[in-house]
Amino acid sequence: MVQLTKKIAQLVSLFVFFTLLLVGIFSCEEFVLTSLPAIALKAFIGYVIFWLIGIVISDIILKAILQSMEDKKYEEWEGGLLVKFAPTKNDDLKKMNLQP
Helix, strand or coil: CHHHHHHHHHHHHHHHHHHHHHHHHCCCCCCCHHHHHHHHHHHHHHHHHHHHHHHHHHHHHHHHHHHCCCHHHHHHHHCCHHHHCCHHHHHHHHHHHHCC
């Protein structure tokens, strides 16, 4: 879930970065090379802000979705250890341990 949250935040922030960069370069004002650092700084600040916002919002949304899921599906998303052992395997292991 953490990786998915980071990926969502990364996509949102990259979209904002390139949008701000392109809007700054192709704005109605005449483009001068000396204005490129200011445009890049604005785009980077937008990237950082939307990365933080994306982390918070995607975490809230994913947790809300996972809270509404059943326990078995929730364990799969969380990557818990219980998913690695199917109930039939657990029963087989218990039978093996109980035999003398």
